[in-house]
Protein backbone atom coordinates (compact mmCIF):
# COMPACT_ATOMS: atom_id res chain seq x y z
CA UNK A 484 0.00 0.00 0.00
CA UNK A 485 1.46 3.29 -1.10
CA UNK A 486 1.50 6.35 1.06
CA UNK A 487 3.50 9.51 0.62
CA UNK A 488 4.19 10.16 4.29
CA UNK A 489 4.01 8.17 7.44
CA UNK A 490 2.11 9.78 10.28
CA UNK A 491 3.30 9.27 13.81
CA UNK A 492 0.48 7.10 15.23
CA UNK A 493 0.39 8.27 18.85
CA UNK A 494 0.67 11.94 18.06
CA UNK A 495 -2.47 13.96 18.86
CA UNK A 496 -3.87 15.64 15.79
CA UNK A 497 -2.21 19.02 15.74
CA UNK A 498 -2.22 19.62 12.04
CA UNK A 499 -3.97 22.68 10.82
CA UNK A 500 -5.44 22.86 7.40
CA UNK A 501 -5.88 26.58 7.68
CA UNK A 502 -3.50 28.73 5.74
CA UNK A 503 -1.06 30.36 8.10
CA UNK A 504 -1.85 33.95 8.95
CA UNK A 505 0.49 36.81 8.16
CA UNK A 506 3.00 37.81 10.83
CA UNK A 507 5.16 40.91 11.26
CA UNK A 508 8.36 39.05 10.35
CA UNK A 509 6.97 38.16 6.96
CA UNK A 510 8.25 40.18 4.06
CA UNK A 511 5.52 41.69 1.89
CA UNK A 512 4.42 39.17 -0.65
CA UNK A 513 5.05 39.98 -4.26
CA UNK A 514 2.15 39.97 -6.66
CA UNK A 515 1.70 36.59 -8.29
CA UNK A 516 3.32 36.37 -11.70
CA UNK A 517 3.06 33.49 -14.11
CA UNK A 518 6.82 32.93 -14.24
CA UNK A 519 8.89 30.39 -12.38
CA UNK A 520 6.31 28.02 -10.90
CA UNK A 521 7.91 25.81 -8.25
CA UNK A 522 5.57 23.01 -9.08
CA UNK A 523 2.58 22.75 -11.33
CA UNK A 524 -0.80 22.22 -9.67
CA UNK A 525 -1.95 18.68 -9.33
CA UNK A 526 -5.47 17.46 -9.07
CA UNK A 527 -4.85 13.77 -8.62
CA UNK A 528 -4.22 11.98 -5.33
CA UNK A 529 -1.07 9.99 -4.60
CA UNK A 530 -2.89 6.66 -4.60
CA UNK A 531 -4.35 7.29 -8.04
CA UNK A 532 -0.94 8.32 -9.33
CA UNK A 533 0.66 5.02 -8.45
CA UNK A 534 0.35 3.07 -11.73
CA UNK A 535 1.29 6.24 -13.57
CA UNK A 536 4.27 6.74 -11.35
CA UNK A 537 5.68 3.28 -12.11
CA UNK A 538 5.31 3.87 -15.84
CA UNK A 539 6.97 7.26 -15.57
CA UNK A 540 9.72 5.95 -13.32
CA UNK A 541 10.42 3.26 -15.85
CA UNK A 542 10.48 5.78 -18.67
CA UNK A 543 12.62 8.14 -16.63
CA UNK A 544 15.17 5.46 -15.86
CA UNK A 545 15.13 4.01 -19.36
CA UNK A 546 18.51 5.50 -20.29
CA UNK A 547 20.08 4.03 -17.16
CA UNK A 548 18.42 0.68 -17.71
CA UNK A 549 19.04 0.52 -21.48
CA UNK A 550 22.36 -1.32 -21.22
CA UNK A 551 21.37 -3.37 -18.20
CA UNK A 552 18.06 -4.88 -19.22
CA UNK A 553 19.16 -6.08 -22.67
CA UNK A 554 22.10 -7.99 -21.24
CA UNK A 555 20.05 -10.96 -20.22
CA UNK A 556 18.07 -11.47 -23.38
CA UNK A 557 19.02 -14.96 -24.59
CA UNK A 558 22.42 -14.65 -22.92
CA UNK A 559 24.74 -17.47 -21.92
CA UNK A 560 25.98 -17.43 -18.32
CA UNK A 561 29.67 -16.91 -18.97
CA UNK A 562 32.48 -14.44 -18.40
CA UNK A 563 31.32 -12.37 -21.32
CA UNK A 564 27.97 -11.76 -19.60
CA UNK A 565 29.70 -10.74 -16.37
CA UNK A 566 32.03 -8.40 -18.31
CA UNK A 567 29.07 -6.79 -20.02
CA UNK A 568 27.23 -6.45 -16.73
CA UNK A 569 30.29 -4.82 -15.19
CA UNK A 570 30.50 -2.32 -18.05
CA UNK A 571 26.76 -1.56 -17.88
CA UNK A 572 26.86 -0.94 -14.13
CA UNK A 573 29.90 1.32 -14.45
CA UNK A 574 28.25 3.21 -17.30
CA UNK A 575 25.19 3.71 -15.10
CA UNK A 576 27.53 5.39 -12.59
CA UNK A 577 27.09 2.70 -9.96
CA UNK A 578 30.79 3.16 -9.22
CA UNK A 579 33.55 0.59 -8.79
CA UNK A 580 32.65 -0.44 -5.24
CA UNK A 581 28.96 -1.20 -5.85
CA UNK A 582 29.71 -2.78 -9.23
CA UNK A 583 32.27 -5.16 -7.75
CA UNK A 584 30.00 -5.92 -4.81
CA UNK A 585 27.07 -6.81 -7.07
CA UNK A 586 29.21 -8.87 -9.46
CA UNK A 587 30.82 -10.90 -6.67
CA UNK A 588 27.48 -11.50 -4.97
CA UNK A 589 25.87 -12.51 -8.26
CA UNK A 590 28.62 -14.94 -9.20
CA UNK A 591 28.35 -16.51 -5.75
CA UNK A 592 24.60 -16.85 -6.05
CA UNK A 593 24.76 -18.33 -9.56
CA UNK A 594 27.19 -20.96 -8.25
CA UNK A 595 25.37 -21.75 -5.01
CA UNK A 596 21.91 -21.93 -6.57
CA UNK A 597 23.24 -23.56 -9.75
CA UNK A 598 21.45 -21.01 -11.92
CA UNK A 599 21.57 -21.97 -15.57
CA UNK A 600 19.42 -19.59 -17.53
CA UNK A 601 19.65 -15.86 -18.06
CA UNK A 602 16.19 -15.10 -16.65
CA UNK A 603 17.11 -16.71 -13.32
CA UNK A 604 20.38 -14.74 -13.21
CA UNK A 605 18.49 -11.54 -13.92
CA UNK A 606 16.05 -12.32 -11.11
CA UNK A 607 18.99 -12.98 -8.78
CA UNK A 608 20.54 -9.62 -9.72
CA UNK A 609 17.22 -7.94 -9.02
CA UNK A 610 17.07 -9.48 -5.55
CA UNK A 611 20.66 -8.45 -4.83
CA UNK A 612 20.01 -4.89 -5.97
CA UNK A 613 16.88 -4.61 -3.84
CA UNK A 614 18.86 -5.88 -0.84
CA UNK A 615 21.56 -3.31 -1.56
CA UNK A 616 19.14 -0.39 -1.88
CA UNK A 617 16.63 -1.37 0.82
CA UNK A 618 18.59 0.26 3.68
CA UNK A 619 18.18 3.61 1.90
CA UNK A 620 14.40 3.35 2.00
CA UNK A 621 12.90 5.22 4.92
CA UNK A 622 9.41 6.68 5.20
CA UNK A 623 9.22 10.36 5.98
CA UNK A 624 7.30 10.60 9.22
CA UNK A 625 5.06 13.58 9.87
CA UNK A 626 3.95 14.80 13.29
CA UNK A 627 7.12 13.86 15.20
CA UNK A 628 7.79 17.43 16.29
CA UNK A 629 5.86 20.65 16.43
CA UNK A 630 7.13 22.25 14.31
CA UNK A 631 9.10 19.71 12.32
CA UNK A 632 12.10 21.67 11.08
CA UNK A 633 13.75 20.67 7.80
CA UNK A 634 16.92 22.26 6.51
CA UNK A 635 17.48 21.78 2.79
CA UNK A 636 20.85 22.22 1.10
CA UNK A 637 22.58 21.36 -2.14
CA UNK A 638 24.67 22.69 -4.99
CA UNK A 639 23.28 25.34 -7.35
CA UNK A 640 20.47 24.12 -9.53
CA UNK A 641 20.12 20.71 -7.84
CA UNK A 642 16.39 21.33 -7.51
CA UNK A 643 16.12 22.51 -3.89
CA UNK A 644 13.53 25.23 -4.33
CA UNK A 645 11.40 23.24 -6.74
CA UNK A 646 11.49 20.25 -4.42
CA UNK A 647 10.48 22.39 -1.45
CA UNK A 648 7.49 23.60 -3.45
CA UNK A 649 6.46 20.05 -4.33
CA UNK A 650 6.94 18.81 -0.78
CA UNK A 651 4.94 21.71 0.63
CA UNK A 652 2.01 20.80 -1.63
CA UNK A 653 2.21 17.13 -0.68
CA UNK A 654 2.36 18.07 3.00
CA UNK A 655 -0.60 20.41 2.73
CA UNK A 656 -2.60 17.66 1.11
CA UNK A 657 -1.81 15.58 4.21
CA UNK A 658 -3.32 18.26 6.43
CA UNK A 659 -0.05 19.87 7.45
CA UNK A 660 0.49 23.60 7.74
CA UNK A 661 3.79 24.68 6.22
CA UNK A 662 6.07 27.67 6.60
CA UNK A 663 9.05 28.32 4.36
CA UNK A 664 12.21 30.26 5.12
CA UNK A 665 13.97 31.89 2.19
CA UNK A 666 17.47 31.17 3.43
CA UNK A 667 18.97 32.09 0.07
CA UNK A 668 19.85 35.64 1.01
CA UNK A 669 22.25 36.00 -1.94
CA UNK A 670 19.88 35.83 -4.85
CA UNK A 671 16.93 38.20 -4.83
CA UNK A 672 15.34 36.17 -7.62
CA UNK A 673 15.45 33.00 -5.53
CA UNK A 674 13.74 34.82 -2.67
CA UNK A 675 11.10 36.27 -4.93
CA UNK A 676 10.46 32.91 -6.53
CA UNK A 677 9.68 31.46 -3.13
CA UNK A 678 7.59 34.48 -2.07
CA UNK A 679 5.44 34.40 -5.19
CA UNK A 680 4.93 30.70 -4.90
CA UNK A 681 4.11 31.01 -1.18
CA UNK A 682 1.47 33.63 -1.81
CA UNK A 683 -0.14 31.62 -4.55
CA UNK A 684 -0.28 28.50 -2.40
CA UNK A 685 -1.21 29.96 0.97
CA UNK A 686 2.16 29.14 2.44
CA UNK A 687 3.84 31.69 4.67
CA UNK A 688 7.34 32.61 3.56
CA UNK A 689 9.80 34.25 5.92
CA UNK A 690 12.27 36.34 4.01
CA UNK A 691 14.82 39.11 4.55
CA UNK A 692 16.19 41.33 1.87
CA UNK A 693 19.77 40.71 2.79
CA UNK A 694 21.74 39.48 5.71
CA UNK A 695 22.23 36.32 7.54
CA UNK A 696 20.55 33.09 6.44
CA UNK A 697 20.89 31.84 10.00
CA UNK A 698 18.86 34.80 11.26
CA UNK A 699 16.11 34.20 8.69
CA UNK A 700 16.00 30.55 9.67
CA UNK A 701 15.84 31.39 13.36
CA UNK A 702 12.98 33.86 12.76
CA UNK A 703 11.14 31.26 10.73
CA UNK A 704 11.23 28.72 13.55
CA UNK A 705 10.11 31.31 16.12
CA UNK A 706 7.26 32.35 13.89
CA UNK A 707 6.21 28.73 13.33
CA UNK A 708 6.30 28.04 17.06
CA UNK A 709 4.15 31.08 17.78
CA UNK A 710 1.59 30.12 15.15
CA UNK A 711 1.48 26.39 15.80
CA UNK A 712 2.69 25.55 12.30
CA UNK A 713 3.45 21.90 11.62
CA UNK A 714 6.41 22.09 9.26
CA UNK A 715 9.20 24.58 8.61
CA UNK A 716 11.32 24.13 5.50
CA UNK A 717 14.51 26.15 5.28
CA UNK A 718 15.67 26.77 1.71
CA UNK A 719 19.39 27.55 1.50
CA UNK A 720 21.49 29.08 -1.25
CA UNK A 721 23.20 26.66 -3.62
CA UNK A 722 26.88 26.12 -2.92
CA UNK A 723 29.75 23.86 -3.83
CA UNK A 724 31.31 21.78 -1.09
CA UNK A 725 34.66 23.31 -2.07
CA UNK A 726 33.42 26.76 -1.03
CA UNK A 727 34.48 26.25 2.54
CA UNK A 728 33.19 29.57 3.90
CA UNK A 729 29.76 28.76 2.50
CA UNK A 730 29.87 25.32 4.05
CA UNK A 731 30.71 27.02 7.37
CA UNK A 732 27.66 29.23 6.83
CA UNK A 733 25.48 26.12 6.51
CA UNK A 734 26.91 24.72 9.73
CA UNK A 735 26.00 28.00 11.39
CA UNK A 736 22.42 27.81 10.11
CA UNK A 737 22.19 24.34 11.60
CA UNK A 738 23.63 25.47 14.94
CA UNK A 739 21.35 28.48 15.17
CA UNK A 740 18.29 26.37 14.38
CA UNK A 741 19.21 24.19 17.34
CA UNK A 742 19.34 27.27 19.55
CA UNK A 743 15.90 28.33 18.41
CA UNK A 744 14.34 24.95 19.04
CA UNK A 745 15.93 22.05 20.83
CA UNK A 746 16.64 19.16 18.48
CA UNK A 747 16.19 21.28 15.35
CA UNK A 748 16.74 20.81 12.51
CA UNK A 749 14.97 17.48 12.76
CA UNK A 750 15.87 16.75 9.17
CA UNK A 751 19.07 17.89 7.49
CA UNK A 752 18.47 17.11 3.85
CA UNK A 753 20.62 17.26 0.76
CA UNK A 754 19.10 17.60 -2.69
CA UNK A 755 21.23 16.03 -5.41
CA UNK A 756 20.79 16.06 -9.17
CA UNK A 757 20.66 12.42 -10.33
CA UNK A 758 22.09 13.53 -13.66
CA UNK A 759 25.43 14.28 -12.08
CA UNK A 760 26.19 10.65 -11.20
CA UNK A 761 29.46 10.14 -9.34
CA UNK A 762 29.68 13.89 -8.73
CA UNK A 763 26.47 13.60 -6.71
CA UNK A 764 28.15 10.94 -4.59
CA UNK A 765 31.01 13.34 -3.88
CA UNK A 766 28.43 15.92 -2.81
CA UNK A 767 26.77 13.45 -0.45
CA UNK A 768 30.11 12.72 1.21
CA UNK A 769 31.10 16.39 1.55
CA UNK A 770 27.72 17.65 2.82
CA UNK A 771 27.40 14.68 5.16
CA UNK A 772 30.85 15.35 6.60
CA UNK A 773 29.91 18.97 7.18
CA UNK A 774 26.29 18.63 8.32
CA UNK A 775 25.61 15.00 9.27
CA UNK A 776 22.79 14.55 6.83
CA UNK A 777 19.61 12.76 7.84
CA UNK A 778 18.32 12.24 4.32
CA UNK A 779 18.64 12.77 0.59
CA UNK A 780 16.33 13.79 -2.20
CA UNK A 781 17.47 12.75 -5.66
CA UNK A 782 16.00 14.87 -8.45
CA UNK A 783 16.11 14.68 -12.24
CA UNK A 784 16.22 10.92 -12.50
CA UNK A 785 14.18 11.41 -15.65
CA UNK A 786 16.23 11.05 -18.77
CA UNK A 787 19.51 10.37 -17.00
CA UNK A 788 21.84 7.48 -17.81
CA UNK A 789 23.41 7.81 -14.38
CA UNK A 790 20.66 6.51 -12.09
CA UNK A 791 23.04 3.79 -10.89
CA UNK A 792 24.60 6.35 -8.58
CA UNK A 793 22.04 5.31 -5.99
CA UNK A 794 23.85 1.95 -5.71
CA UNK A 795 27.10 3.82 -5.11
CA UNK A 796 25.42 5.85 -2.37
CA UNK A 797 24.13 2.65 -0.77
CA UNK A 798 27.64 1.20 -0.65
CA UNK A 799 29.74 4.26 0.08
CA UNK A 800 27.59 6.63 2.15
CA UNK A 801 24.19 5.11 2.91
CA UNK A 802 22.21 8.21 3.81
CA UNK A 803 18.45 7.47 3.53
CA UNK A 804 16.81 8.59 0.31
CA UNK A 805 13.44 10.01 1.28
CA UNK A 806 12.23 11.11 -2.13
CA UNK A 807 13.16 10.84 -5.79
CA UNK A 808 12.13 13.21 -8.56
CA UNK A 809 11.48 12.36 -12.18
CA UNK A 810 10.11 15.61 -13.53
CA UNK A 811 8.69 19.05 -12.95
CA UNK A 812 5.21 18.16 -11.70
CA UNK A 813 4.18 17.71 -8.08
CA UNK A 814 3.42 14.05 -8.61
CA UNK A 815 6.87 13.59 -10.16
CA UNK A 816 8.30 13.64 -6.66
CA UNK A 817 7.60 10.43 -4.74
CA UNK A 818 9.02 8.44 -1.82
CA UNK A 819 11.96 6.23 -2.71
CA UNK A 820 11.07 2.55 -2.78
CA UNK A 821 13.91 0.09 -3.43
CA UNK A 822 11.73 -2.60 -5.02
CA UNK A 823 10.00 -0.14 -7.34
CA UNK A 824 13.30 1.40 -8.33
CA UNK A 825 14.92 -1.93 -9.21
CA UNK A 826 11.75 -3.08 -10.95
CA UNK A 827 11.85 0.06 -13.11
CA UNK A 828 15.53 -0.46 -13.79
CA UNK A 829 15.57 -4.14 -14.66
CA UNK A 830 11.93 -4.65 -15.60
Ligand SMILES: Nc1nc2c(ncn2[C@@H]2O[C@H](COP(=O)(O)OP(=O)(O)OP(=O)(O)O)[C@@H](O)[C@H]2O)c(=O)[nH]1
Pocket residue numbers: 637638639640641642643644645646667673720721722782783784785808809810811815
Ligand atom coordinates in the same frame (compact mmCIF):
# COMPACT_ATOMS: atom_id res chain seq x y z
N1 LIG B 1 13.59 17.23 -15.36
C1 LIG B 1 13.55 17.55 -14.06
N2 LIG B 1 13.78 18.82 -13.71
C2 LIG B 1 13.75 19.14 -12.40
C3 LIG B 1 13.49 18.16 -11.39
N3 LIG B 1 13.56 18.78 -10.19
C4 LIG B 1 13.86 20.08 -10.44
N4 LIG B 1 13.97 20.30 -11.77
C5 LIG B 1 14.33 21.56 -12.46
O1 LIG B 1 15.66 21.94 -12.12
C6 LIG B 1 15.81 23.35 -12.22
C7 LIG B 1 16.52 23.89 -10.99
O2 LIG B 1 15.64 23.76 -9.90
P1 LIG B 1 15.68 24.75 -8.64
O3 LIG B 1 14.66 24.23 -7.70
O4 LIG B 1 15.61 26.17 -9.04
O5 LIG B 1 17.13 24.44 -8.09
P2 LIG B 1 17.85 25.07 -6.82
O6 LIG B 1 18.67 23.96 -6.25
O7 LIG B 1 16.89 25.70 -5.90
O8 LIG B 1 18.77 26.13 -7.51
P3 LIG B 1 19.59 27.39 -6.86
O9 LIG B 1 18.58 28.23 -6.16
O10 LIG B 1 20.22 28.03 -8.05
O11 LIG B 1 20.60 26.80 -5.97
C8 LIG B 1 14.42 23.90 -12.42
O12 LIG B 1 14.24 24.21 -13.78
C9 LIG B 1 13.52 22.75 -12.02
O13 LIG B 1 12.27 22.77 -12.65
C10 LIG B 1 13.25 16.79 -11.81
O14 LIG B 1 13.03 15.86 -11.02
N5 LIG B 1 13.30 16.56 -13.16
